[in-house]
Amino acid sequence: MTATRYIIGPDSRPAFTRYARLHEDRARARTVILAPERAYELDPIGLIVLSTIDGVTRLSDLCASLAQQYSAPVEVITRDVTALLQGLADKRLLRDGVDPFSAPRPSAFASAITPFAGGPAGLLAELTHRCPLQCPYCSNPLELEKSNVEITAAQWGEAFRQAASIGALQLHLSGGEPTARRDLKEILAYAVEAGLYTNLVTSAVLLTREKLERLAEIGLDHVQVSIQDVVPESADRISGYEGGVPKKRDVARWTRELGMGLTINAPMHRQNIAHLPQIIDFAVEVDAQRIEIAHIQYYAWAQTNRAALIPTRETFMETVGIVDEAKKRLQGVLNFDFVIHDHYATRPKQCTGGWGRSIMAVTPSGKALPCHAAQTLPGLTFDDVREKSLADIWMNGSAFNAYRGLDWMKEPCKTCDRREIDYGGCRCQAFAVTGDAEATDPACHLSPDHARFAAYAETESQAPAPDFIYRRFGGAPQSAPAEESV
Ligand code: SF4
């Protein structure tokens, strides 16, 4: 059944969904709402209101009680509380009545954390590079790590506890395909015990309903199903895997039937861009609360397949219009994260929230990275989470400090008034295009390389698309486009 917008009114009995909850963020001495891919900070009034909603009390009774308690006009309280709750309902974090599925139990470990200044908000755990799919834009490195170097479930458990203790709230269990790990249940149990909000990033093709049920019982909060396309022949060709679409549809539906949050993640490129309206319809059909439509970035396998993947400026602009229209039409039903195409942008993205500022990624073999693509940069040394504490790596690791803050910047970033907004953009893209990791991201119109960056996209996108070079173990073949072609 397709979801409809939940309108908050006097007779509403709002409650959090199973996949959203209040959380005491002890590392930062505040309370937040933990939700898919987000932590929303609350002011004291918001906290009072949200501690009161229980799925039983009518909104009018709740507002009357607050008005009495705080000697405030009930109309003003009702207006403000309704606006707060409507905003959260539109993010699909609230439902009417108590959720039949109970959220994971509060973690004793998370309740004992001591404050830690400036730690990462999230941990990206690449549990394995193994994957049955072969997406030609995969962000995994060209040289994939083999299963015999993967760290154990217990070692992941130790990393999760350390991550939580330095302030991580969100954990992304990713890969490769994380469900290829036979010990995924054990790994997830460690994450839940550490009090992290858990997000399984999966291609879905290895999951059964029974496996997903077990993960939900352990306490999985949210599933992100990545799709290559929704037109089966196209999806099969892009992923190098037959029959993925019906499996993804099943897993998406089961996720919602089991009360977990659901995001559909649709990397966008030349070969699926025409199907964006159907991809949005698919997300609505499976009752996802969020969709990520991300024009891909061109490093790792996507750099190898760049000429087969870059869309024309016109088709990119069409996606902007499609998403704008869908956002309005689907308010309160589907939330959009739209990542624009760098070649047709004028400003860069704030990559990973700024280098060494908000995320730590850990590879299957335990290497800690400031960004999941950081291994594409030369000269960086990555510490092993089995040999050093995450706190030490975060604060003192040479890779984490290489491009942290502003001191490393060259002109035009060095004196630009946006330098603390976008931190000069993506280091990996800067290096891939200019050969200099300290250069301004060429997505920026102030970069001396911007015109060249935009021009090759225009040229390659107009030419016939070459065949894909599929992601596979053993690395990219010699026929991959050379960087000099940029
Ligand atoms: S992008 Fe594709 S190939 Fe890469 S890990 Fe995800 S599903 Fe597997």
Ligand code: SF4
């Ligand atoms: S010059 Fe640097 S800091 Fe300024 S907008 Fe461009 S990338 Fe951002």
